Structure formats: C-alpha cells, structure tokens
Amino acid sequence: MVRRMKTNRTNFRLPLVPYSLWIILFVIAPIGLIVYYSFFDLGGNFTLSNYSNFFTSVYLQLTVSSFWYAFLITFFSLLIAYPTAYFLTKLKHKQLWLLLIIIPSWINLLLKTYAFIGLMGLYGPINAALEAFGIGKHQILFTDFSFVFVSVYIFIPFMILPIFNALDKLNPALIDASRDLGANAWTTFTRVIWPLTLNGVKSGIQVVFIPALSLFMITRLIAGNRVITLGTAIEQQFLVTQNWGMGSTIAVFLILFMVVILLLTTANERGMAGSGKKR
Amino acid sequence: MKSLIRGALLIIIAAAVLMIVNAQLAKSGAQAGGNTLTVYNWGEYIDPDLIKQFEKETGINVIYETFDSNEGMMGKIEQGGTSYDITVPSEYMVEMMRKKDLLIPLDYSKIPNMKNIDPYFEDLPFDPKNKYSIPYFWGTLGIAYNPSLLEGQTFESWDDVWDPSLKQEVVLVDSAREVIGMGLNSLGYSLNSTDPRELREATDKLKTLSPNIKAVIGDEVTQMMMNNEAAVSLIWSGQAADMMSENEDITYVVPEEGSNLWFDNIVIPRTVKNIDGAYKFIDFMLRPEVAAQNADYVGYSTPNLKALDFMDPEVTSDERYYPDEEARGHLEVYKDLGLEMLGFYNELFLEFKMDMK
Known part of the structure; x- marks a missing residue:
C-alpha cells in the first residue's frame, strides 16, 4: 500500500517536470532578466532612478495616452466583433465564414500595414473614391482615425473568435425559454445572451487590450508618430539610447498593467460564476 | 514515466x-x-x-x-x-x-x-x-522639397520650415539628434550642444512647429516624397539623391545657418x-x-x-x-556626446513627439 502511494505521488509530480522546465526557461527567466536589468543605470550601477524617472510627466503622459488608444481600439473592436460573431452563428456555413474572417490574420502584420499606407495615401484608392463622390481629397494617413482604424482591423479576428465560440455554445433552448416567458428581444439579449457570453467578451478584451497597449510599429507607419505608446518608448530605449535599464523599467510597468487587467477580468468572471451557481 | x-x-x-x-x-x-x-x-x-x-x-x-x-x-x-x-x-x-x-x-x-x-x-x-x-x-542633412506642390516657398533658412503656409506639409526623420539638431541650428546653437538650457529652448521652438508636421517617420520618407505624398522633408543628402532620381521635381537644400556634415x-x-x-x-x-x-x-x-x-x-x-569650402564652413560634424546626453536628447525628442497632436 505504502509503496503504491509513493509511486502514485511520483507519477503525479513527474508530468510537471517538462512544463516547469519550459516555464522556468522561457517565462520566468526572461521576466527575471527584465526586472534585473531595470535596477541598473547606464554605467551598470545599481539604482532605483529608472523607477523614479518613470513617474515624470513624460512617461505618465505616455501611459495615459497608451491606455486611451488601447481603450479606443478595444471598444471599436468589440463594437464590430460582437454583432459579426452573432450573425456568423446564424449562418449555414458558419465555420467557413469564420475561416474567411480569420484568414487575414495569417498575413504578416508588416505587409498589411504597408498595404494600408498605399490605400490611405493622398493618391491611394480611398482618396480617389472620395474624389469621385465629390468629397475631395483628405489627409487620412497619419491621423488618429487611421491609427485606430488599422489597429481595429488587425485585432478584430482575435475579438471575434472567443465571442463566436461563446455564442456558438449558447444553448438555443435558453433563448426560446426567455421568449416563451414573455421577454422581448432586447431583454433576452441583456438578461440572457450577454451575461452568458460575457466570458468570451472578456477573453476577447484581454487578447486585444493587452497587445494594443504596446503597439509600436503601427504608431510610426500609420500614425507618423502622432500617437506614442509605451511600446515606442521601449523600442527607443533599447535600439537608440541603449539604455536597457530604462527600457526594462517601462517593460516592468507594462507587465504590471497587464497583470492588473488580467486580474480585473478574471476576478469578475469567477465572482459571476460563483453567484450564478448559488442562485 | x-x-x-x-x-x-x-x-x-x-x-x-x-x-x-x-x-x-x-x-x-x-x-x-x-x-x-x-x-x-x-x-x-x-x-x-x-x-x-x-x-x-x-x-x-x-x-x-x-x-x-x-x-x-x-x-x-x-x-x-x-x-x-x-x-x-x-x-x-x-x-x-x-x-x-x-x-x-x-x-x-x-x-x-x-x-x-x-x-x-x-x-x-x-x-x-x-x-x-x-x-x-560623406554628406549633409538638409531639406528636400517639391516646388511643384508648394507656392513658391524656398528654404534659405531653417526658420522657413516654420512658415504658417506649410500647414501639415513637413515630414521629419524619426531620429533625435537630427530633429533636435534642426531646432538648435535654427537658433544658431551648436549641433553638439550639451547645455540643457539651449536644448530646452530648441525643444520648445520645435513644439511650435507641430501644426506644420505631417508625420515623423523612418525610411518611408523617401517613398512618400517620390510619390508626391509629402512636399517638404528633413532628410540626409543621400536619400534626397534617391528621391530626385525618381522624381525630378524634387530639389535639396542645406539652409544657410548650417547643418550636420556626416561621414x-x-x-x-x-x-x-x-x-x-x-x-x-x-x-x-x-x-x-x-x-x-x-x-x-x-x-x-x-x-x-x-x-x-x-x-x-x-x-x-x-x-x-x-x-564649396565656404558653405562647408557652416557644417558641423556630430561628436559622441555619451550615452547620458544621447538619452537626454531622446527624452526631449519623445516630449516633442508627444506634443504633436
């Protein structure tokens, strides 16, 4: 008996070895290095000045503007993705349609971005169309609009997928029941469909908001550096000023922000599920 | 197992x-x-x-x-x-x-x-x-512009870039020393200035340029100028030469206050x-x-x-x-200012970019 239990325990621990190795080598070690570097100045001396430097107006302003744009991108992605996902589930060949929406995300990000430079240029097809309609040429590239538009375009598939899965798993009988009990379409949506797909929405928000916080290439190519995010600052610290300490410090804050967002979205989720069960 | x-x-x-x-x-x-x-x-x-x-x-x-x-x-x-x-x-x-x-x-x-x-x-x-x-x-840093898209503006002086008629026309290279350098040059300061007061003054002056700026980008500048997407750009002479070989309207000038001479x-x-x-x-x-x-x-x-x-x-x-030799006299070669100073230049540049809305 005793012997058997022992083997059981080793059996239980052994499967963890590859995973923990993986996590130590490729997750914990890199994050540890970032934290480690963030405590050194240019001369390689131990310092906390990088952290105090982060709380100066330049970086705080950067943080606020990063959050604002990430919020806009997430908001518009959700606004478009939710109805799209909803109608997708109603279609006959929904998996095929879903695939068609996912395919653009297989194309390299840089290529898509360059394509938009051509499309939105002064002599590009969008302006040609505007002119044909008598609206006239407009500067589209290098505006807040172009930045949010292109980012939303890039992130939409990632928002649609989890919402589609949540909607697809929704038991249609629940909607019928809600209707039978006299709820109109709006009440059915707000009281039944939305709460039951909230988890999909939350994972959608996570996969869009978090990367949107640190976008950097699109800020230059599409927004002409009129939009500056924490990602831009990190790139500059590492590649131009070679100040790895400051670059790492910004990265540490970015990680902290992401942890907070993850906690916020998952904590609510658990609370919801718990209270749901009790009732 | x-x-x-x-x-x-x-x-x-x-x-x-x-x-x-x-x-x-x-x-x-x-x-x-x-x-x-x-x-x-x-x-x-x-x-x-x-x-x-x-x-x-x-x-x-x-x-x-x-x-x-x-x-x-x-x-x-x-x-x-x-x-x-x-x-x-x-x-x-x-x-x-x-x-x-x-x-x-x-x-x-x-x-x-x-x-x-x-x-x-x-x-x-x-x-x-x-x-x-x-x-x-070797080469210089200067202004490439396309007179066919402008109304007779010329760029004898760096201050001409601040001309109110150039609203949303100017493209800058995404590089701290070049852009801050333009501010320093226009005020008559050295490109290798390490005086925080002068650098602050240059940054404040650059902030007043923001209505004229279309974008701050990298190598894409060349393509944009060739395609008539932009009319004025701060750029190195070699890239200006590339632009001119594709688009004959473009010309290049080094403003008289002086500029950077690079090797x-x-x-x-x-x-x-x-x-x-x-x-x-x-x-x-x-x-x-x-x-x-x-x-x-x-x-x-x-x-x-x-x-x-x-x-x-x-x-x-x-x-x-x-x-010629006389014009070269106004040009200045960059010195290595040390990483601390380079960091300061970049922080000012970041501040300038954030102000540009």
Whole structure:
C-alpha cells in the first residue's frame, strides 16, 4: 500500500517536470532578466532612478495616452466583433465564414500595414473614391482615425473568435425559454445572451487590450508618430539610447498593467460564476 | 514515466541546440579560412559589380552582410563570435568604438591609395590623424522639397520650415539628434550642444512647429516624397539623391545657418580574421576609378579627390552634393556626446513627439 502511494505521488509530480522546465526557461527567466536589468543605470550601477524617472510627466503622459488608444481600439473592436460573431452563428456555413474572417490574420502584420499606407495615401484608392463622390481629397494617413482604424482591423479576428465560440455554445433552448416567458428581444439579449457570453467578451478584451497597449510599429507607419505608446518608448530605449535599464523599467510597468487587467477580468468572471451557481 | 523524462530531456536538448545554432549563426563568416573576406556594411551601400571585380582580381571570396543601424552593428561586433573583416560606422560611432577598443589601428604602408583622399576630409576630430578610419562617403542633412506642390516657398533658412503656409506639409526623420539638431541650428546653437538650457529652448521652438508636421517617420520618407505624398522633408543628402532620381521635381537644400556634415568610414574591427584581405579591399575601394563607379552607384558624395575626375562634372559641380569650402564652413560634424546626453536628447525628442497632436 505504502509503496503504491509513493509511486502514485511520483507519477503525479513527474508530468510537471517538462512544463516547469519550459516555464522556468522561457517565462520566468526572461521576466527575471527584465526586472534585473531595470535596477541598473547606464554605467551598470545599481539604482532605483529608472523607477523614479518613470513617474515624470513624460512617461505618465505616455501611459495615459497608451491606455486611451488601447481603450479606443478595444471598444471599436468589440463594437464590430460582437454583432459579426452573432450573425456568423446564424449562418449555414458558419465555420467557413469564420475561416474567411480569420484568414487575414495569417498575413504578416508588416505587409498589411504597408498595404494600408498605399490605400490611405493622398493618391491611394480611398482618396480617389472620395474624389469621385465629390468629397475631395483628405489627409487620412497619419491621423488618429487611421491609427485606430488599422489597429481595429488587425485585432478584430482575435475579438471575434472567443465571442463566436461563446455564442456558438449558447444553448438555443435558453433563448426560446426567455421568449416563451414573455421577454422581448432586447431583454433576452441583456438578461440572457450577454451575461452568458460575457466570458468570451472578456477573453476577447484581454487578447486585444493587452497587445494594443504596446503597439509600436503601427504608431510610426500609420500614425507618423502622432500617437506614442509605451511600446515606442521601449523600442527607443533599447535600439537608440541603449539604455536597457530604462527600457526594462517601462517593460516592468507594462507587465504590471497587464497583470492588473488580467486580474480585473478574471476576478469578475469567477465572482459571476460563483453567484450564478448559488442562485 | 520514461516518456516524461524524455520530454524533459527534449526541452533541455532543444535549449542547448538553440544556443549552439545561435553561436554558429553569430560566427557565420567564420568558415572564413584564408580566402574569404567578410564585409559588414549598410544596405545598398556598394556597387555589387565592384565586389565581383575585387574577387576576380584577388581570388578572395567576399561575404557581404548588411546592417541598418550603427548601434546594431556595434552590438554584434562587441558581442564577439563574429568575424567581420571590414565595417563602415558613422563618425560618432567611430569615436564610440574607438573608446571601447573595438578598432584596429590602420597600417598606411598597406594602403598607398590613401593619397587620393581629399586632405579636407583627413584628420577630423572624431579620429585624429585617421588612426582607425578612412572616410567612405560623406554628406549633409538638409531639406528636400517639391516646388511643384508648394507656392513658391524656398528654404534659405531653417526658420522657413516654420512658415504658417506649410500647414501639415513637413515630414521629419524619426531620429533625435537630427530633429533636435534642426531646432538648435535654427537658433544658431551648436549641433553638439550639451547645455540643457539651449536644448530646452530648441525643444520648445520645435513644439511650435507641430501644426506644420505631417508625420515623423523612418525610411518611408523617401517613398512618400517620390510619390508626391509629402512636399517638404528633413532628410540626409543621400536619400534626397534617391528621391530626385525618381522624381525630378524634387530639389535639396542645406539652409544657410548650417547643418550636420556626416561621414561613414571604413574601419577594421577587432573581429578581423583576414587582415591582409581587409587591407587589399580598402586599397581597392580607394582607387579613383573604383571610388567613382561606387559613388555613381550609391549616389552619395565621395571624399576621394582623384575620383571626381572620373565622374560626371554635372554631379561634381552640383553645390547640393559637393558644397564649396565656404558653405562647408557652416557644417558641423556630430561628436559622441555619451550615452547620458544621447538619452537626454531622446527624452526631449519623445516630449516633442508627444506634443504633436
């Protein structure tokens, strides 16, 4: 008996070895290095000045503007993705349609971005169309609009997928029941469909908001550096000023922000599920 | 259970293999042996026919690798494990690499063609007596503009860029020293200023430029100017030459207050394996005919005085590329200001970019 239990325990621990190795080598070690570097100045001396430097107006302003744009991108992605996902589930060949929406995300990000430079240029097809309609040429590239538009375009598939899965798993009988009990379409949506797909929405928000916080290439190519995010600052610290300490410090804050967002979205989720069960 | 141990081993082996591959990649040119020469240069910065000619003449096999930033290049050399025989840093990077002891002093008895270099470009402050470096190309920073898209504006002075009629027309390069430098130049300060008050003043002046700025971008500037997407840009002379070769409307000017004079220089880094080959290559590139052909291909200005005789007089008499001595007097070469100061420049630049809404 005793012997058997022992083997059981080793059996239980052994499967963890590859995973923990993986996590130590490729997750914990890199994050540890970032934290480690963030405590050194240019001369390689131990310092906390990088952290105090982060709380100066330049970086705080950067943080606020990063959050604002990430919020806009997430908001518009959700606004478009939710109805799209909803109608997708109603279609006959929904998996095929879903695939068609996912395919653009297989194309390299840089290529898509360059394509938009051509499309939105002064002599590009969008302006040609505007002119044909008598609206006239407009500067589209290098505006807040172009930045949010292109980012939303890039992130939409990632928002649609989890919402589609949540909607697809929704038991249609629940909607019928809600209707039978006299709820109109709006009440059915707000009281039944939305709460039951909230988890999909939350994972959608996570996969869009978090990367949107640190976008950097699109800020230059599409927004002409009129939009500056924490990602831009990190790139500059590492590649131009070679100040790895400051670059790492910004990265540490970015990680902290992401942890907070993850906690916020998952904590609510658990609370919801718990209270749901009790009732 | 065995499969799990195997799994763990697999990950360790994978990590080890990755490290070995990385080390192998780092020394890519290392198969070198006696008869290869690894040249580490900027992209599109040499006429490929010249490499073939050099290989034919000497029997040395040239491996040509490219980089796109001085800092990235230095990083690879500093790390070691590479075997670059020749590289081409800009002047401030020569200074930095010299301080870090990454360069080998040149033996001029092996470079007789050094005599062809214009004495004006010898013995510059970033490398006294050319102990480590020989100028490869040089140029200026100025304004490329397209008069056909403008209403008669000219750019004799940097202040002309601030003209209210240029609303949303100006494109700047995404580079701190160049943009802050424009502010400093327009106020009559030195491009190598380390005075926080002057730098603050320059940044504040640049902030007033924001209504005129269309974008701050990288190499895409060239394409945008060629396609008439932008009318005015702050750009280096070589890129301006590229624009002009595609779009004849564009012209280039260095405002009279002065600007930056830059050099890219041939050096032999510490990582050298084939030092004789490196000297042969340098001497080859300094031949007047070779330097002329290279300048024709690349489009930048050559410091090789004898080479000018082999070039189109229309180009060599063009003040925009070969300014006379008087105009050169207003130009200033960047000094290595140290990482602290570079960081300060970049913080001001970030502040300027954030203000640009």
